[in-house]
Amino acid sequence: MERLLRRWRSFSGPLLSRCPPSQPPLCRAYHHPPGRVKRLALSRFFQPQNLREDQVVGLESRVSELTCKSHRLMLQTGLIHPAGPGCYHYLPFTVRAMEKLIRMIDQEMQAIGGQKLDMPSLCSAKLWRATGRWQLMGKELFQLQDRHNKEYCLGPTHEEAITSLMASQKTLSYRQLPHLLYQVTRKFRDEPRPRFGLLRGREFYMKDMYTFDCSAEAAHQTYDLVCDAYGRLFDRLGLRFVRVQAAVGSIGGTMSHEFHLPLNIGEDTLTACSNCGFTANVETLDPKQPNCPVCQGKLAETKGVEVGHTFYLGTKYSSVFNTEFINAQGKPSLVEMGCYGLGVTRILAAAIEVLSTEECIRWPRLLAPYQVCLIPPKKGSKEEMAIEPMETLYDNIAEALPQLQGEILLDDRTHLTIGNRLKDAKKLGYPFVVIAGKRALEQPCHFEVWCQNTEEVVFLPKQGLLDLLRKVQVV
Numbered sequence: 001m002e003r004l005l006r007r008w009r010s011f012s013g014p015l016l017s018r019c020p021p022s023q024p025p026l027c028r029a030y031h032h033p034p035g036r037v038k039r040l041a042l043s044r045f046f047q048p049q050n051l052r053e054d055q056v057v058g059l060e061s062r063v064s065e066l067t068c069k070s071h072r073l074m075l076q077t078g079l080i081h082p083a084g085p086g087c088y089h090y091l092p093f094t095v096r097a098m099e100k101l102i103r104m105i106d107q108e109m110q111a112i113g114g115q116k117l118d119m120p121s122l123c124s125a126k127l128w129r130a131t132g133r134w135q136l137m138g139k140e141l142f143q144l145q146d147r148h149n150k151e152y153c154l155g156p157t158h159e160e161a162i163t164s165l166m167a168s169q170k171t172l173s174y175r176q177l178p179h180l181l182y183q184v185t186r187k188f189r190d191e192p193r194p195r196f197g198l199l200r201g202r203e204f205y206m207k208d209m210y211t212f213d214c215s216a217e218a219a220h221q222t223y224d225l226v227c228d229a230y231g232r233l234f235d236r237l238g239l240r241f242v243r244v245q246a247a248v249g250s251i252g253g254t255m256s257h258e259f260h261l262p263l264n265i266g267e268d269t270l271t272a273c274s275n276c277g278f279t280a281n282v283e284t285l286d287p288k289q290p291n292c293p294v295c296q297g298k299l300a301e302t303k304g305v306e307v308g309h310t311f312y313l314g315t316k317y318s319s320v321f322n323t324e325f326i327n328a329q330g331k332p333s334l335v336e337m338g339c340y341g342l343g344v345t346r347i348l349a350a351a352i353e354v355l356s357t358e359e360c361i362r363w364p365r366l367l368a369p370y371q372v373c374l375i376p377p378k379k380g381s382k383e384e385m386a387i388e389p390m391e392t393l394y395d396n397i398a399e400a401l402p403q404l405q406g407e408i409l410l411d412d413r414t415h416l417t418i419g420n421r422l423k424d425a426k427k428l429g430y431p432f433v434v435i436a437g438k439r440a441l442e443q444p445c446h447f448e449v450w451c452q453n454t455e456e457v458v459f460l461p462k463q464g465l466l467d468l469l470r471k472v473q474v475v
């Protein structure tokens with residue numbers, strides 16, 4: 001046995017000596033020392049920027065399509081990238097902001113009893129023909145056939161699908177109602193003229209909720225409950241909204257309201273009475289009656305972008321699909337329904353349109369993709385020694401303020417000047433930008449802090465900065 005081992009060692013030694021040295025691990029997007037929190041480094045992010053106007057025009061091919069501020073800024077900063085008419089790639093920063101918005105929507109919907117589900121985007125033509133909407137919506141539907149010649153559409157809305165699902169529950173009792181079922185998913189509409197970026201596209205994200213009650217009175221209570229939740233959501237976002245009387249359109253029902261952000265680029269004209277507070281979309285009013293229908297006061301007009309829509313449907317869909325429950329008398333009865341939509345990607349774009357300057361994005365603070373951007377000095381500059389204190393500051397913030405872990409970004413592109421990186425940071429709209437300049441080398445060390453939402457610039461020591469960031473709320 002020993003002789004065999006000696007022969008093996010003598011044979012394998014030269015082979016082992018020729019083995020290539022072990023390779024260093026692949027470089028990761030997160031640079032951090034062992035035992036420390038992961039540092040998010042901007043240089044590793046997929047975030048293409050097209051900061052020159054001519055580059056942005058080239059992306060969309062026509063200057064006339066860039067008349068919307070949010071559209072131009074989102075292209076410039078690499079938040080979106082065109083994939084086709086009315087369709088966009090949502091890039092990493094946008095996905096982070098959208099995920100935060102969805103978390104807020106989940107909080108508000110679940111606070112009133114909403115239950116989240118997910119329905120197929122492929123909707124059967126059979127269901128849509130049953131309600132007459134296959135013909136009614138016509139070219140607005142993306143229609144297709146499978147290999148078995150079965151017809152479908154890509155769902156722009158899901159009234160038929162959800163009502164059919166509820167109809168399959170044959171033992172539904174009045175004790176189980178109300179049901180508030182919602183989803184956040186992609187929707188599709190074959191817009192004849194997609195424009196304004198995410199404000200009017202052919203593919204978009206929407207939250208749609210469908211409610212089922214045992215009486216008209218209960219359904220109206222649910223209607224008010226959801227409308228109040230919408231109001232709380234926009235208040236949390238810091239967005240001024242207007243709720244107006246609206247037409248039921250192709251959705252149908254007997255009552256409808258729209259939620260708008262007042263914007264000059266809006267495609268809807270809204271009216272409001274200063275005497276009684278009446279508000280409406282002008283399409284619901286008789287053009288021959290210029291005064292308020294409630295008090296005959298004068299109406300003032302504004303433009304708005306629709307970001308939410310609510311409908312009281314009654315039994316419009318439940319009667320088609322025979323969607324029933326067993327009432328208190330033990331007899332079957334049709335459920336009373338409501339439908340409630342929020343444009344997720346439209347809210348993002350409209351918020352940017354409302355809050356931003358012509359040159360720089362401003363987010364609702366809770367939706368900012370990252371709350372803090374740290375900018376160390378340029379390599380080779382007089383302040384280069386402050387690079388290490390800035391990296392240490394990253395770790396200090398993450399350890400002292402756990403709620404900000406994952407919300408801090410280190411702009412490690414130290415081949416660029418502080419000024420160039422600050423310009424990018426202001427354009428992207430981080431609520432707080434922290435710079436290590438000359439005063440970072442002083443004792444005690446002070447950092448330059450740009451508070452973007454208030455447009456203040458202050459110099460703070462590390463503890464002062466931690467105290468400031470401790471107040472930051474995250475979703």
